[in-house]
Amino acid sequence: MIINPLTANIMNAVMCGLMSFGLLLTPQKFMQGGAYQKPWFPELPAERDNKLYYLGQFMSFIMLGGCLVPVLINPSSQLICYQMAFIHGVNIIHTMIFMCSKTYENARPKEIGSKAQWYFMTALSVAFFVVTLLASLHTTPNEVDSQETRLSKTVANSVMLAFSSTFGLLFTFIPEHLVSMFWDDESLPDDSKKFMGFKLLKMTDVEKWWTRCVGTAILCLNLGMAVDANIQNPLYTKGSLVTVSTITLLNFHQVVMRPYKSISSRHIWLSWIPNLLMSGAVIGVLASAVLYV
Secondary structure: OOOOHHHHHHHHHHHHHHHHHHHHHOHHHHHHOOOOOOOOOOOOOOOOOEHHHHHHHHHHHHHHHHHHHHHHHOOOOHHHHHHHHHHHHHHHHHHHHHHHOOOOHHHOOOOHHHHHHHHHHHHHHHHHHHHHHHHHOOOOOOOOOOOOEOOOHHHHHHHHHHHHHHHHHHHHHOHHHHHHOOOOOOOOOOOOOEEOOEEOOOOOHHHHHHHHHHHHHHHHHHHHHHHHOOOOOHHHHHHHHHHHHHHHHHHHHHHHHOOOEOOOHHHHHHHHHHHHHHHHHHHHHHHHOOOEO
């Protein structure tokens, strides 16, 4: 054993815990770099009710349910190593695209101090990637749950993989179209370009960055599951239950309280409520695979 999975998992859990709580509690301050750092991005919306900060909170729940909670349940899990190795690897590539190409040109920092923070975090990601990858390079017995549950984990995990991968692909490859189904821009004229009857939004580069971070994180968690090749893995079931449950509560809060603008009645009835119903069904499936007979 080159590196014990316990070591890599604890490192990743600490990192994800710090980032997720920052994004969850103060998404705007986190993206601004806080009081003692240079801004991560040159321009961020001044309004706290901007949908960009909803994306930050969405990402925080993925990190909580995808890494932190699973590590608390099984700190030596090989599955978490696979998943986090993919997340670090893809994040490094994504950051290089961010810093070295024109894909996110308007979101790239211009100050030397801000750039230095990005380079430092990239170097840190490389170190975490190497440690996590080395912790993945040995075989371990498949994680199984010997007790009978109301629904098999094979069915529950398959449903979750299909459900989450669909959104992961949409977040990653067509973020404008996906976001347009859930958000409105009142400044756009009624005769603007449409997608499925919704106004096609013009997303900022910062919004595209965070949307693709969400999408790639979801896909990497599922790729780790594929490498683990254990469709009955109970840790994936439990982590997914936490993730879907918390995100569904976030979405329900958004529908009821509208902390982030703006959403039309059409968006509520045709996108948000159907999404809540689908998420509720997935929660029921995952919960049935956790509850013992």
